Amino acid sequence: MNMRSVPSPDDLTTRARIREASIALFGEGGFAHTSVRAIAERAGVSPGLVMHHFGSKAALRIECDEYLVETFVSRKSDVAGPGAAQTIREWLGDIDQFRPFVDYLSRMLLDGTEGGDRLFDLFVAETRVMIDRGIADGSMNDSSDRDMLSTIVALYGVAPLVMRRQLGRSLGSDVLDASALRRMTLPILELYTNGLYADDAMLVATREALAATDPGARSRPGEYDDTVTDSTKGAGR
């Protein structure tokens, strides 16, 4: 009896069944387009009962948000050893475990609710930990702004899910299909390994351009001034 991420709708409390129906419909059509009557019908109850249990549609949404955020926070990873493929395996495990909720979570990140904010902050924090470890053990490159790097990497991580439709159209199959994930993995990893630019000409030029119009950065002596210049690029100029 292993725990499924989506239990059969029959052995649930009526309250939980309404919540599951709401999450499904909110994920499919969004909050505004989903009516209380549609939720009630999917849950097999009357519209009045939805109000009886949750008070209002907005409160129902908040409860769904919090339920999913809590579920996501307390998820347990596959405890793969700290090998190289751990990160990817965890990421794939996450999207496999939360497959029915991907659309809901994506909408959360976009609709400006508190749950979406907490979710994104969680992603950024976890990414930050991963990057800190990677830099510590030498497997990752540092950045001139590690907070910003963490935010960007987290953003790039959720971007394929948030823009699932467009990316799926471009791929010819749904992003969460195994074939699509397989096809995406290598190019992304190549990008994260080799970078896009063959040399640092663009980086150097931009760095100089920014410094030229910098609003008083050189006046602060405490800050680090020369940015990180590791890696083996350097054909520019």
Added chain:
Amino acid sequence: MNMRSVPSPDDLTTRARIREASIALFGEGGFAHTSVRAIAERAGVSPGLVMHHFGSKAALRIECDEYLVETFVSRKSDVAGPGAAQTIREWLGDIDQFRPFVDYLSRMLLDGTEGGDRLFDLFVAETRVMIDRGIADGSMNDSSDRDMLSTIVALYGVAPLVMRRQLGRSLGSDVLDASALRRMTLPILELYTNGLYADDAMLVATREALAATDPGARSRPGEYDDTVTDSTKGAGR
């Protein structure tokens, strides 16, 4: 008399004024949350006139979509010389020119309308041209799947705009503010230059893992088999 991207609402046709009001409100609150009455009020007309000019709210949305897509397609770049900073300058010029429409365009990319599809395809196509040129002149690294790379880079380009709220929260200021753009530029460019991973250990391991479970890839002789292994990384294994 330079052309502003947003003309004063007074010297416009009533039809155009309704369209401008719709774009503004759709961008702020989305299509579902914006009522015809609100559009009419913002345009200074009666709700009936909106229907008289556009037939229905859905038709009005389609016209707004097509108007913006057409405007975006026919935009002219700043014709910066083919130097290194051209790409960034064009990108910054775009978001500066379309600043009032960023939210609307972002919603288009997400709401599954035809206009959003055309917009994303346009981004991917332009990115593909940029990458083709970069690879041709040696300034960019090739990928094992150049189509996929183009899609990913395009996706990563619009991601900060689509997730404007979350990124803005993380930055402490709006993404389109000069300070935010300034702060984002270098870390992104570093990521695109040096990559995130310091060596190709993760890439090699994933490549092998994918090949082990590959559904009949080695049986096709026509395909290229060994992926690109340029760049100067290679400390792995």
Added chain:
DNA sequence: CATAATGCTAAACGATCGTTCAACCTCCGC
């Protein structure tokens, strides 16, 4: 057994929405 509480239904209310309609005004061609 009586009673209160709980889970639940069906109907209705009030608000809002997209849309329609009849009428009015204005301007232009004849």
Added chain:
DNA sequence: GCGGAGGTTGAACGATCGTTTAGCATTATG
């Protein structure tokens, strides 16, 4: 000057929505 066409208004219609309410079972409690 006259008539018609198009721009415009404001009211009203019908549908849908979130929510409320009254009532009905069922169950637990004294």
